Amino acid sequence: MRFTEEHEALRRTTRQFVEQEVNPFVDAWEEAGRFPAHQVFKKMGDLGLLGICKPEIDGGSGLDYSYNMVVVEELGRISCGGIPMAIGVQTDMATPAIARFGSPELRAKFLRPAIAGDMVASIAVSEVHAGSDVAAMQCAAVEDGDSYVLNGEKTWISNGGIADFYVVFARTGEQ
Secondary structure, eight states: OOOOHHHHHHHHHHHHHIIIIIGGGHHHHHHHTOOOHHHHHHHHHHTTOSOTTSOGGGTOOOOOHHHHHHHHHHHTTSSSSHHHHHHHIIIIIIHHHHHHHOOHHHIIIIIHHHHHTSSOEEEEOOBTTTBTOGGGOOOEEEEETTEEEEESOOOSOBTTTTOSEEEEOOBOSOO
16 A cells, blocks of 8 residues: 555654654653543544544544554554553544444434544443453343343443443344
8 A cells, every 4th residue: 555645644643643742741641540531532633533534524534444544553652552542442443333323313422522532432342251252242232112221241341431421332132
């Protein structure tokens, strides 16, 4: 693959963000045991870094995955593992299902703020007996009138301690 000037501009933007807004503070955040996720994500949202592949109608850039790859490569320069993982949970784990399957109301309530960096997303996939093997998942979402009731348990919830909302993976049909 050959990168375009647009790819390289995105690379420069992401690298500058990492060098100026993240890496100088990582040691202090590690010492504190917490990073200011909402502030970091808001800055990323302002730069358009949280919705690279998301639809433009929802505030994303509508670009193909090669652009996301450039951003992820540069996030790999962050001098710790937890922050790029938290970002990846937001951009590549929790929000894709909302972008693809969410109603206009759900996209307005959760996806748009996540892309803007106004909300931090979490994903609940793992279960004690199954780990992150979605084929072995037992948590079920059972219809109850106009709503669903979750029956089951989740553990090791990525971004759980910093999230504004949770995307919960659950079965809705027979196993």
